[in-house]
Amino acid sequence: MIDIAVARRLQLAGLLWDPAEGDWFVIDNEQLREQPFMLSSMVIELGHSRVGERIFRFNGTTEWALDSVEQSEALWIPREDQLRDALGDAFAALRRTEAGGYLVELRTSEGTREVPAPRAEDALAGALLVLLAP
Numbered sequence: 001m002i003d004i005a006v007a008r009r010l011q012l013a014g015l016l017w018d019p020a021e022g023d024w025f026v027i028d029n030e031q032l033r034e035q036p037f038m039l040s041s042m043v044i045e046l047g048h049s050r051v052g053e054r055i056f057r058f059n060g061t062t063e064w065a066l067d068s069v070e071q072s073e074a075l076w077i078p079r080e081d082q083l084r085d086a087l088g089d090a091f092a093a094l095r096r097t098e099a100g101g102y103l104v105e106l107r108t109s110e111g112t113r114e115v116p117a118p119r120a121e122d123a124l125a126g127a128l129l130v131l132l133a134p
Helices: 004-012 080-090 120-132
Strands: 024-027 044-048 054-058 068-070 074-077 091-096 102-108 111-117
Touching: 004 074, 004 120, 080 091, 080 102, 080 120, 091 120, 102 120, 111 120
Parallel strands: none
Antiparallel strands: 024 074, 044 054, 054 068, 091 102, 102 111
């Protein structure tokens, strides 16, 4: 799972989230930011508020009383496959390095760029930040 700070940077850079079952997110406030949640019809389901805003409804199986949260209060933590999909045709390769980390090869308008990181999802997130940068 990528770091919350990286997820926030991706969101600010313009990565759009269309919530779907299996997606991970956190409620980005001081008390809940360290507790990841997964959208699942059994526990947390996607709904709409009376004014049409997307909300996440917490069913009675959760440990504490949290009824619902608007999508705008949630921070998506994209999975490795979602990061790769978001890169689209710019994604050229993901390789393990001799040092034990990972390297994403990214196609850009300036040519090929390599983005290294200790973990595969971090390298993919870094490449996506490069791609989304103005």
